[in-house]
Amino acid sequence: MKPTPLCEADINEDDVQAVASTLRDGWISSAAPVVEAFEDAFLAQIHAWGACPDLGCVATQSGTSALWMCLHLLDLPQGSEVLCPATSFVASIHPFLYQKHRLRLVDVDPLTFAPTLEAYQSAKTPETKVVLVTHLYGLAMPELLKLRQWCDAEGLILIEDAAESLGTLVEGKPVGTNGHYGFYSFNVNKTLTTASGGILVSEDHALLAKVKHQSTQAKCYSSGELFHDALGFNLRMNALHASLGISQLKRLSSFLDAKSRIADGYFQAFKGHPALNFVHHHNPPYQNAFENITPSYWLNLLYLESHDKRKALQGALHAQGVQVRPVFMPFTAFDYVHPFLVEASLQDPCSQFKNAYALWERGINLPSSPHLSEDDQARVIAYTIRSSI
Numbered sequence: 001m002k003p004t005p006l007c008e009a010d011i012n013e014d015d016v017q018a019v020a021s022t023l024r025d026g027w028i029s030s031a032a033p034v035v036e037a038f039e040d041a042f043l044a045q046i047h048a049w050g051a052c053p054d055l056g057c058v059a060t061q062s063g064t065s066a067l068w069m070c071l072h073l074l075d076l077p078q079g080s081e082v083l084c085p086a087t088s089f090v091a092s093i094h095p096f097l098y099q100k101h102r103l104r105l106v107d108v109d110p111l112t113f114a115p116t117l118e119a120y121q122s123a124k125t126p127e128t129k130v131v132l133v134t135h136l137y138g139l140a141m142p143e144l145l146k147l148r149q150w151c152d153a154e155g156l157i158l159i160e161d162a163a164e165s166l167g168t169l170v171e172g173k174p175v176g177t178n179g180h181y182g183f184y185s186f187n188v189n190k191t192l193t194t195a196s197g198g199i200l201v202s203e204d205h206a207l208l209a210k211v212k213h214q215s216t217q218a219k220c221y222s223s224g225e226l227f228h229d230a231l232g233f234n235l236r237m238n239a240l241h242a243s244l245g246i247s248q249l250k251r252l253s254s255f256l257d258a259k260s261r262i263a264d265g266y267f268q269a270f271k272g273h274p275a276l277n278f279v280h281h282h283n284p285p286y287q288n289a290f291e292n293i294t295p296s297y298w299l300n301l302l303y304l305e306s307h308d309k310r311k312a313l314q315g316a317l318h319a320q321g322v323q324v325r326p327v328f329m330p331f332t333a334f335d336y337v338h339p340f341l342v343e344a345s346l347q348d349p350c351s352q353f354k355n356a357y358a359l360w361e362r363g364i365n366l367p368s369s370p371h372l373s374e375d376d377q378a379r380v381i382a383y384t385i386r387s388s389i
């Protein structure tokens with residue numbers, strides 16, 4: 001039987017035609033007008049969801065490069081302290097490591113998988129310069145608007161990692177647009193894909209202009225000569241990826257509907273099985289925490305009773321050709337990250353970051369492709385229930 005993938009892009013003939021048409025046209029570099037057309041279309045979408053009208057954006061080769069370029073241009077001194085969640089995908093923190101910042105980890109809330117406002121407030125020190133918030137799996141940090149107010153009052157820079165949560169709303173506002181800077185990923189497994197790509201959004205138009213300039217090798221022309229006025233990068237999105245993005249954007253609402261339908265399907269199937277705690281806004285343990293959130297359910301998440309049960313379910317589903325993935329390990333599990341952590345974050349991490357560790361031990365992501373068929377989802381559900389009895 002064909003394996004059921006964890007989360008695959010939904011590419012149709014329109015997408016193929018959009019990329020083919022750019023190829024035929026021949027202007028395929030990052031300087032092609034289609035890259036700006038993608039940025040305009042993306043902005044129109046987030047404005048339609050209620051984002052601040054003054055937001056601008058710059059499309060990049062990946063979400064990682066969007067964050068990296070943002071940090072590079074912010075140009076904070078090496079060693080600047082960043083408050084950041086104890087767990088996420090590693091790309092949330094890598095650009096901070098490239099810039100040699102110091103991370104002070106904050107444990108996540110056991111229901112939303114992002115730190116609470118109170119947790120950030122008690123972690124802050126006089127050295128803190130930046131706050132990173134990540135919205136994982138299509139969920140969100142529910143106190144996002146208050147977090148921004150607190151950062152403004154304290155003179156802190158708030159960066160939102162919305163790589164996994166395009167389309168998620170908090171108090172009616174799209175996540176990714178409430179920080180001083182926010183970014184999304186259009187990697188191949190994301191709700192909207194450009195094969196590989198990302199975008200930085202902000203009201204800081206001066207910084208966005210510098211990102212655009214320096215992500216294309218800081219090229220300048222004067223008196224017919226090409227010169228460079230800064231140490232640039234080659235990190236801007238190219239025209240083929242942008243063409244795919246424009247085409248995918250036209251179907252974004254159908255992808256989001258599909259994700260929500262898939263999440264509802266898992267919720268309905270697992271609700272009578274107390275050992276299968278499915279993360280969903282209708283599931284009683286999560287209802288209050290999700291009150292202000294409209295999740296986009298990028299990757300569905302099942303929270304099991306123990307590490308052994310998670311491992312057993314993972315093995316059983318893999319044996320049936322169902323791709324599942326354990327939840328990310330906390331950052332303290334990776335030795336190469338340690339030199340970038342403040343000393344306090346290395347002290348007894350398993351108890352200090354107990355929610356992040358529990359999430360990794362017990363959490364498993366289930367197949368969530370937008371075109372997951374009802375039959376395939378029914379198979380995943382049946383195997384999950386059978387192997388957990």
Ligand SMILES: Cc1ncc(COP(=O)(O)O)c(C=O)c1O
Pocket residue numbers: 061062063064065088089091092134136161163164184185186187196197198
């Ligand atoms: C939470 C999170 N942050 C950052 C990234 C980086 O995005 P990209 O893969 O586009 O570099 C990803 C995804 O891949 C992610 O899941």
